[in-house]
Amino acid sequence: MTERELLFHLYVTQGLLLLAAGGCSLFLFDWAEWRRLWRFDLTDVLLYGAGGAALVLAVDFLAMRYLPDDWHDDGGVNEKIFRGRSIPHLFFLCALIAVTEEWLFRGVVQTHWGLGAASVIFAVLHVRYLEKWFLFLMVVLISLFLGALYEQTGSLWVTVVAHFLIDVVLALHIRLQREEGVKR
Numbered sequence: 001m002t003e004r005e006l007l008f009h010l011y012v013t014q015g016l017l018l019l020a021a022g023g024c025s026l027f028l029f030d031w032a033e034w035r036r037l038w039r040f041d042l043t044d045v046l047l048y049g050a051g052g053a054a055l056v057l058a059v060d061f062l063a064m065r066y067l068p069d070d071w072h073d074d075g076g077v078n079e080k081i082f083r084g085r086s087i088p089h090l091f092f093l094c095a096l097i098a099v100t101e102e103w104l105f106r107g108v109v110q111t112h113w114g115l116g117a118a119s120v121i122f123a124v125l126h127v128r129y130l131e132k133w134f135l136f137l138m139v140v141l142i143s144l145f146l147g148a149l150y151e152q153t154g155s156l157w158v159t160v161v162a163h164f165l166i167d168v169v170l171a172l173h174i175r176l177q178r179e180e181g182v183k184r
Contacts, residue, residue, distance in 0.1 A: 003080045010081060010093070014100045021104035028112055037107045037156050044153045049161030052149050056142055056166050063138075071134040082171040090171045098164035105143070106150040106159050115151065119143040142166070 001009070025034055064072055082090060101122070110118035122143040129135040146159045 001080075003084060006077065006080050010097075014096050017104050018096075018100045021100060021108055024104070024108045028108060036154070037103075037111070039155045040157045041153070041155060044155055044158050045161050048149050048153050049158040050165060052145065052158075053162040053165035053169075056145065056162070057169055060138070060166075060170065063134075067134070071132075072138075074128055074132065074135060077128055078170070079174055082174040083177075085171075085175065087172075087175075090175060091168060094164050094168040094171055097167055098160045102146070102150075102156050102159045102163055106147060107156050110147055110150060115144065115147040118147055 029037070081093075085093065105118045105122045109121060119140060123136060123140045124130070126136075126139045129139050146162060149162060150156065150159050
C-alpha cells in the first residue's frame with residue numbers, strides 16, 4: 001500500500017472506531033456516567049499518564065536498541081504513515097488515535113466488559129502485529145498497562161495522555177530518523 005492509501009485507511013478506521021465509541025456511549029452510559037469517564041485531574045494526568053508513557057517509552061527504546069531489528073519491524077507501516085507528515089499532522093493523528101481508541105477500549109469496552117476483553121480486542125485490532133510475536137506481545141502488555149492506569153484513576157484523560165505521548169514520541173522518532181537520513 002502507498003503512504004496515501006495507508007493514511008486513508010487509518011482515517012477510515014479511526015472514524016469507524018470513533019462512531020462505535022460514540023454510538024455505544026449513547027446506549028451504555030447516562031450523561032453523568034459519561035462525564036465521570038472524562039474526569040480530569042492534573043496530578044493523575046501528569047503522574048500516571050505522562051509517567052506511564054515515560055515508562056513505556058523507556059522500555060520501547062531499550063528494546064529498539066538491544067533487541068534484533070526484525071523483532072520490532074512492522075513491515076514499514078508506521079514508517080510509511082509517519083515519516084512524511086508535518087509535525088502538526090503527526091500531533092493531530094496521534095491525538096485522534098489516542099482519544100478514539102481510549103474512549104472505545106477503556107471507556108466503553110473495559111468499563112462494561114473488563115480489562116481482559118478490552119486488551120484482547122485492542123491487540124487483535126492491531127492486526128498487522130498478529131504475525132510478529134514481539135510486537136503483538138508489546139501491544140498486549142501496553143494495553144494491559146493502559147487498562148491498569150484506567151482502573152487506578154477512573155479517568156480516560158490519563159490513558160489518552162499516555163497513549164498520545166507514546167504514539168507522538170515514536171512518530172517523531174520515525175520522522176526525525178527520516179530527516180537525519182536525508183541530511184546524510
